[in-house]
Amino acid sequence: MKKSVVAYRKLPAAALRILEAQYDVTCADADTQRDAFLAALANAHGTIGNKLKLNAEFLDAAPKLEVVSTVSAGYDDFDVADLTRRGIVLCNTPDEVTETTADLMFALILATARRIAELDASIRRGEWQSSSGPAQFGVDVHHKTLGIIGLGRIGAAVARRAAHGFGMNVLYANRSRNVAAEEAFGAKWCPLPTLLAEADFVCVLVPLSAATEKLIGAAELRLMKSSAILVNCARGQVVDEAALTDALREGRILGAGLDVFEREPLPADSPLCALPNVVLVPHIGSATAQTREAMARRAAQNLADALEGRLTATCVNPSAVDARSLLHTPGN
Incomplete structure (x- = not known):
């Protein structure tokens, strides 16, 4: 049978x-x-x-x-x-999800750094009346420092794109050393506080567990540069969403790109939806046919x-x- x-x-x-x-x-x-x-x-x-x-x-x-x-x-x-x-x-x-999710991570890095969603919305509102200037300026991605929290399969794919495609310095925080990534991409292991303080872009890729829930909270966000961008393609619960909202609203970090949220689908009245310095996508890390x-x-x-x-x-x-x-x- x-x-x-x-x-x-x-x-x-x-x-x-x-x-x-x-x-x-x-x-x-x-x-x-x-x-x-x-x-x-x-x-x-x-x-x-x-x-x-x-x-x-x-x-x-x-x-x-x-x-x-x-x-x-x-x-x-x-x-x-x-x-x-x-x-x-x-x-x-x-x-199967490695390369596709790494693509999305980099899409969020670029979209947030260059304010793609914000400026797209501005054009649709008919606000483009003259040549671009400081009001439309973003920040460079190339040759900056990328910090990866959780350098597993997807993290290594992001590191490869960063080092070989954008000439970025790669820092990572992980439970164990990733010697292969260190040799292939020049990635440097460091404690999480050091990564947060030095990275221009902080990428969150750890799995959700009791140890990683709200791993990035108010204290961690305060360690980041005011010019830094946070990107989360892990799980929403790894980042304290309320603390992140406050940091974005107050300009304590420059921006965020988020694929995941504490509550999904993200409610339309979430305060994140009202912030211009955050790019939101609906948990699409692996979403290609x-x-x-x-x-x-x-x-x-x-x-x-x-x-x-x-x-x-x-x-x-x-x-x-x-x-x-x-x-x-x-x-x-």
């Missing part, structure tokens, strides 16, 4: 074909088809999707669940310790591999396999 899989978000046809070739697949959106989703969980051996906090309620409804495959690089929607305790493997898609399809295909293959006992580097918690064995040992 085939194992059962639940797709709780719409998948591209190519990803569905990978799963339908081997498993009984039920497509039931967790938001709009909740009853069908919960019913399908009862017999599910695997799930695939994104943007759903797969909490204890859902896991309790899925006694046969072996694998959870998320169509995302981040996995803060999941209680990894609880999944591991239950013997459920979690897989993600870290590699090519990347989203590649992520879905990878997530489908991850699910199939894990259900067949093949754990790859995309497995977040390989120790879940040992926990599952213990759970099914006679006497347990």
Whole structure:
């Protein structure tokens, strides 16, 4: 008998074909088809999707669940310790988002530095009446200092663009040294306070965890130059949004480019929306057709591999396999 899989978000046809070739697949959106989703969980051996906090309620409804495959690089929607305790493997898609998210990070750096959104809006209001002057001036990006908080895959891709494309000096703060980036891009490790004080552009790319929640707060923002720009493509909760709003409003930093927010979608009455020195985009780090399809295909293959006992580097918690064995040992 085939194992059962639940797709709780719409998948591209190519990803569905990978799963339908081997498993009984039920497509039931967790938001709009909740009853069908919960019913399908009862017999599910695997799930695939994104943007759903797969909490204890859902896991309790899925006694046969072996694998959870998320169509995302981040996995803060999941209680990894609880999944591991239950013997459920979690897989993600870290590699597919790297270059696309790095592109967006640099787009936000450039758009904020050169005030693209602000000046675009000015033109649309009919305010362009003469040659550009100080009122339209931005700041240079090339040959400035870029500080990267979290030099993983995406951070390294941003560092490559900065060093090789814009002649920038690269500083980074990380839990461990990234020797490859140091050798390839001349990146220099430094403590976070030093990075904040010296960087012209501060890029936030750490995953969300208890250790990184509100990592950048009022005290950290006070360390930054008044001419510095903050760019966040990590998670909104890594930056204290109220403190950032105050710093932007008061001119204590020059600007910000934000792809992520504490509350998503960002409410229209958020004070950030009223500030001219911030560029806002709706969590689009991986949002290209090519990347989203590649992520879905990878997530489908991850699910199939894990259900067949093949754990790859995309497995977040390989120790879940040992926990599952213990759970099914006679006497347990």
